[in-house]
Amino acid sequence: MINKDLQNNTEDGILSVGDVKIRQMIKNLPRVNAPKDFDFRLKARIANAQPTEFQPRFLPVLRYVLPLSVVVLVFAFVIINGVYFAEKTQIAGNTQPIPVESKIITTNDSQILSPEVAKAPVESAPDKDIADSSESKVQVKKKESIPVEETNFVAVKSQKKPQPELPKAKDADEGGGSHDSAASYLKVITPNGIHVNDVVETSPNNEHKNDILTKQMLLPLGIEIVSENGKRRVQSVKKESIAERSGVKVGDLVEMIDGEKVSGDAVHDKKLEGKQITVLRGTEKVEITFDNQ
């Protein structure tokens, strides 16, 4: 012990007085011994303990990895769902009604108001009230639109489908409600033969648009046309309609409306009234003017 102390002193070299005192004080600290039951407790502890080598070493890692993976999964679920619903909402947004060139419909105002057309069994004028307020109704229709699934679908006349009975607009007097709910109670007024829900697939080019718009323009007059190789052929003329009285025949090729070619942009660029059409009957061009009788 003395030798060890001597060796330690040599190792330390020359110490200051303070260092020596500190050293003495620390060395004089009473030694603390293990309790009497140390061995007994140790045996019990060894008996209860598991050898460290049998403990799975990945457990500490799992402690962090598991919660982390759960958090990542939850985030991924939320993000994927968010994107999915966003896409769904976007698709739903695309199905919103696409307004159909309202100015063209406006051109038919006078025809819709014409007594001949008003007599026709059009949903637009089932009674006097509606007939009287047809102008305002048409205005509503302008804002209304034909709901279509995609831009490639445009409403045209087709087979008449049974239209679901619309709920009575009793709530209309109560006021309030959203624009959509209010619109759902309105009775939609459409030109003869056209149903709001009628859809037909078509491409978005101008030629098709012209076809459709021409059809829409001529239908109130009682003319039903079909497009063949870029020409509009009269397929049928409604009995006792203004067209029949004016002399429109089945097989006529419609070339002009109000002096404007139906194949050009005039149909949807200009405000045509549909008072006169030019048809090709065989090789002869015939101008037909509709009077309001």
Place this chain on the structure above:
Amino acid sequence: MALDKFEKRSAEVLQTIVPIEKLSDHELIESAKGGDEPAFAEIVRRYRNPITNYLYRFLNDYEEAVDLAQETFVRVYFALERYHTEFAFSTYIYRIATNLAISELRKRKRRKLVSLTGFFQYGDDEEEDFQPPDEKPLPDVNLVENEQSKIIGRAIATLPEKYRAPIVLREIEGKSYDEIAEILDLGLGTTKSRINRARGLLKEKLKNLI
């Protein structure tokens, strides 16, 4: 296999011829590896007090020191097969004890951070404890000595852990610089400088007693 049997038998022979108390640490470890419980018990008997004392001075908490001393022996027991005789056994066991003590100190720090009271305490190890000098006359010499020991113990316990282990091993356990360097896995120069630094810090902390 045959070698194992031979070693086991040789250990038994050694035990019968030489009293177990006179066997070296390495011989006892070899015996303990072969399942010789008295050999391991002898190792425990030799080191339980130094390790408990070392840990007590390191942590300044007797219960914790005893608990960690036991944990040290549990670790030694389950790692007997992996023990190599390159180092002295005392170096090996002190290294385990030091690592456990450092882990315990870090746990305490974490607990201190979490606890509400921790926010209102000066938690830095580097900071000095405020110990106002006691001006009252002391009635009993033993009491004075006990009180002085407590103050020194607290001063050691408030040293940063990197200075605490070397100074305790040097001044309390009487280890050489080489041993300390091996136990703490440090260079000799670093060990010496840390011990000197620890002495300097203690001198500042205990200037009232010097």
